Amino acid sequence: MQKITPSELGVLTKYIKEKSGISLDGSKAYLIESRLSPLLQEYNYKNYSELYFKAKVDPRISTKLVDAITTNETFWFRDNxxxxxxxxxxxxxxxxxxxxxxxxxxxxxxxxxxxxxxxxxxxxxxxxxxxxxxxxxxxxxxxxxxxxxxxxxxxxxxxxxxxxxxxxxxxxxxxxxxxxxxxxxxxxxxxxxxxxxxxxxxxxxxxxxxxxxxxxxxxxxxxxxxxxxxxxxxxxxxxxxxxxxxxxxxxxxxxxxxxxxxxxxxxxxxxxxxx
Ligand SMILES: C[S@@+](CC[C@H](N)C(=O)[O-])C[C@H]1O[C@@H](n2cnc3c(N)ncnc32)[C@H](O)[C@@H]1O
CATH class of the missing domain: 3.40.50.150 (Vaccinia Virus protein VP39)
Structure with missing residues (x-):
């Protein structure tokens, strides 16, 4: 899994917050890497900066990024x-x-x-x-x-x-x-x-x-x-x-x-x- 640099972490957490409200702090590097590294592979991007710049200009990539970061955990009659x-x-x-x-x-x-x-x-x-x-x-x-x-x-x-x-x-x-x-x-x-x-x-x-x-x-x-x-x-x-x-x-x-x-x-x- 590709490592994220501190500056990439900074720009991506800010971007994710703007796009979805999801507030991730610097301690969430592992979570971001585990959710976004499959996108790097899928699109052959060399690093998280490239993913960020592509997401800024291409709404399809932006959607993919938000989809990857959201926690969709749910189940039937949750909490009853x-x-x-x-x-x-x-x-x-x-x-x-x-x-x-x-x-x-x-x-x-x-x-x-x-x-x-x-x-x-x-x-x-x-x-x-x-x-x-x-x-x-x-x-x-x-x-x-x-x-x-x-x-x-x-x-x-x-x-x-x-x-x-x-x-x-x-x-x-x-x-x-x-x-x-x-x-x-x-x-x-x-x-x-x-x-x-x-x-x-x-x-x-x-x-x-x-x-x-x-x-x-x-x-x-x-x-x-x-x-x-x-x-x-x-x-x-x-x-x-x-x-x-x-x-x-x-x-x-x-x-x-x-x-x-x-x-x-x-x-x-x-x-x-x-x-
Ligand atoms: C953990 S699930 C909760 C699902 C369901 N309400 C439940 O309690 O089982 C959180 C959902 O919030 C969505 N979500 C995150 N940020 C959002 C936003 N800014 N606007 C709308 N939905 C958002 C995610 O895509 C995800 O599906």
């Missing part, structure tokens, strides 16, 4: 309690509110910001299927966004290998919601069609996304510095409908980050509502 919270509190409360007040089909809008390869979105879709049964009475919008092109491509296609399928799904869910294809499986159309995916960098404006009843923004802001984290959660508050809920990662907190939210707790799980 947030999904129990959605199933037993947040979605039923929303159903009660909108079915009482709505004329025409009730609506439900959910956004998984930084959805990685789609497991978070389809875990929610499975819960919705179990709660609502037939979607036809509803206007459902379930949107997943991520900065990584590769992650969005996999999410949209909804196909997973054996290892991915083994992380968080039980046999009954696999049989019921997936079509097996050799050692892979693809989420069934009846689930997939309610989800949509787009590429979105959370550091860039997202007010065009509109308002949501539920936003999940889990395990992404941990890679940002405090200033970017604060800006992100303050801007997300503007995308929530009144009574809307924000769910963040189980190891994350908005304490000292954003004052716009009230912290609520239900069944050992935390969610936030705009004050």
């Amino acid at each position: 309690t947030p999904f129990q919270l959605l199933k037993h509190k947040i979605i039923p409360d929303h159903i009660d509110r909108v079915t009482e007040n709505s004329i025409g089909s009730p609506s439900l809008k959910i956004w998984s910001a930084a959805c990685s390869t789609g497991q978070e979105v389809y875990s929610i879709a499975i819960i919705l299927k179990e709660l609502l049964g037939d979607f036809s009475r509803w206007r459902i919008s379930l949107t997943g966004t991520d900065i990584s092109d590769a992650a969005i491509a996999q999410s949209s296609y909804g196909c997973y290998n054996k290892v991915e399928l083994s992380r968080g799904l039980n046999e009954a869910q696999l049989q019921r919601y997936f079509n097996m294809n050799g050692t892979k499986a693809r989420i069934k159309d009846e689930i997939r069609y309610i989800a949509n995916f787009k590429k979105l960098n959370l550091l860039e404006p997202f007010d065009f996304m509109g308002k949501y009843d539920i936003i999940l923004c889990r395990n992404v802001a941990i890679y940002f510095d405090l200033e970017d984290r604060k800006k992100l959660f303050d801007r997300l508050a503007k995308q929530l409908n009144p009574s809307g809920a924000l769910i963040i990662g189980s190891t994350e907190s908005l304490f000292g980050v954003s004052h716009l939210y009230e912290r609520k707790m239900y069944m050992n799980s935390v969610f936030y509502q705009v004050k």
Whole structure:
């Protein structure tokens, strides 16, 4: 694996921060080498400086670089309690509110910001299927966004290998919601069609996304510095409908980050509502 020089490390960490918000300090040389050295080989670049200069002028290389650096770690029903919270509190409360007040089909809008390869979105879709049964009475919008092109491509296609399928799904869910294809499986159309995916960098404006009843923004802001984290959660508050809920990662907190939210707790799980 090619070694990175201190000056290359400096320019690349700055570039990665500008492009994605991911804040890597000088101690992350090994991580950068292990993630970016395959790109040097693929494109025959002689060093990390050449990769940096190519990324600056060629958006395809820039995308590849960001894709290589992002941590796409995710799995089905990750941490479990947030999904129990959605199933037993947040979605039923929303159903009660909108079915009482709505004329025409009730609506439900959910956004998984930084959805990685789609497991978070389809875990929610499975819960919705179990709660609502037939979607036809509803206007459902379930949107997943991520900065990584590769992650969005996999999410949209909804196909997973054996290892991915083994992380968080039980046999009954696999049989019921997936079509097996050799050692892979693809989420069934009846689930997939309610989800949509787009590429979105959370550091860039997202007010065009509109308002949501539920936003999940889990395990992404941990890679940002405090200033970017604060800006992100303050801007997300503007995308929530009144009574809307924000769910963040189980190891994350908005304490000292954003004052716009009230912290609520239900069944050992935390969610936030705009004050
Ligand atoms: C660790 S995964 C979390 C996935 C999922 N939310 C979960 O908790 O299982 C973090 C994701 O954040 C994405 N990401 C990193 N920086 C981002 C940015 N600036 N805008 C949008 N997504 C970003 C990465 O591509 C990656 O897929």
